Amino acid sequence: MEITSTTLSNMFAQIAEAMAREKDRLCELDGVIGDADHGIAMELGFSAAAKAVQALDLASAEPTLVFNTAAKSFLNAVGASSGPLYATAFMRAGATVKGKPVLDDGDFAQAFIAMARGIQERGKAEIGEKTMIDAWLPAADACEAALSTGRTLSECLAAALTAAEVGAEATKAMLASKGRASRLGDRVLGHMDPGAASAVVVIAAMQKALA
Numbered sequence: 001m002e003i004t005s006t007t008l009s010n011m012f013a014q015i016a017e018a019m020a021r022e023k024d025r026l027c028e029l030d031g032v033i034g035d036a037d038h039g040i041a042m043e044l045g046f047s048a049a050a051k052a053v054q055a056l057d058l059a060s061a062e063p064t065l066v067f068n069t070a071a072k073s074f075l076n077a078v079g080a081s082s083g084p085l086y087a088t089a090f091m092r093a094g095a096t097v098k099g100k101p102v103l104d105d106g107d108f109a110q111a112f113i114a115m116a117r118g119i120q121e122r123g124k125a126e127i128g129e130k131t132m133i134d135a136w137l138p139a140a141d142a143c144e145a146a147l148s149t150g151r152t153l154s155e156c157l158a159a160a161l162t163a164a165e166v167g168a169e170a171t172k173a174m175l176a177s178k179g180r181a182s183r184l185g186d187r188v189l190g191h192m193d194p195g196a197a198s199a200v201v202v203i204a205a206m207q208k209a210l211a
Contacts, residue, residue: 001153003103003210005058008066009050011209016050018205019043022198029194033176038194041078042201045086048077062101067094067111082195085119085132092118105153108210109143112160116140127167130174130188132195138163139203157207164203168196 019026019042026039052073053066071090075083093111097103103111116136120126125133142163146156171193 001105001210003063003108003153005056005061005063005066007210008063009053009056009058011206012046012050012053012066012070014209015202015205016043016046018201019046019198022201026194026198026201029192029197032191033188034194037080038082038198041080041082042198045074045078045083046202048073049090062099063103063111064094064098064100067091067097081123082132082198085123088118088122089115105156106147108153109147109156112157112206113140113144128174130171130176130193130196132193132199134171134174134193135164135167135196135199135203138167139199154207154211157203157210161200161203161207164196164200168192168200171196 019039023039023043026042027036028039030036030038049070052069056065056069058066067090071087071094074090075087077083078086092114096111096114097107100107116139119136120133123131123133125131127134127137139160143156143160146159151159169192172190174188174193176188176193
């Protein structure tokens, strides 16, 4: 499919809408192992990103500018831990598609993979540490595997979403080794990581917008 800056703007709008719907659930999850504000932060960040992107001249703006604008506005809206992580993700996506006025399936899939790698490098997290990486990294790997077998973007993102859901579910059985949750020991067992849960929301909205 042909992905323009307008397509990306619609995608950010859909993510923002999904975060508004899921805000309370994410705050509830965060209340168990954090300070109960993850849903608020994610809604603020994606709402700011969607508005800033919408304000661009989308007819002339290249996808790189859309991603960079989303990165800057997300970071300005969310100073907390998820701010720099998602800002890095969108900056990496922008760098991956630099100079391309329109993206094809493979371009966006590569941008998606770059997002996950950017989050991992910025957060210095590994699989099994009960963070958003437990959803994002399997999603990127699944997307990459689907892409390598010639799947469409919709199929790549569907595979990514399934992997993210499995990864997020797996965080219930993990102890946390990063952030505030790491001080709670066994009390975090049985609870899904809010960052992994919100990653699933992001990926599901992307898949829906680009299907």
